[in-house]
Amino acid sequence: MNTQLIQSHPSIMMGKPSVTGTRITVELILEKLSAGETIEQLLEAYPHLTKSAIYAALDFAAQALRADVVYPMLEKAA
Numbered sequence: 001m002n003t004q005l006i007q008s009h010p011s012i013m014m015g016k017p018s019v020t021g022t023r024i025t026v027e028l029i030l031e032k033l034s035a036g037e038t039i040e041q042l043l044e045a046y047p048h049l050t051k052s053a054i055y056a057a058l059d060f061a062a063q064a065l066r067a068d069v070v071y072p073m074l075e076k077a078a
Contacts (some may be wrong), residue, residue, distance in 0.1 A: 005056035017060055019053045022046075026057040033058075 007020045017026040024046055032042055038055055 005053045006060045024047045029057040
């Protein structure tokens, strides 16, 4: 992973991991991709974003999930 492309700083987006030099969070990238947007659509919607940054965000998320932490799924209320 290109760790220079993803940063986490308390004064930027409340410390959420984001693309360096932008206010685009890893969370936003994941949400957009999981909603069906393509990488090309993300690049068009966010001109400061690069394909390398998107891949770095995906890699960051994958590494974060490799940690020995269990993430219980909450049931949605009916």
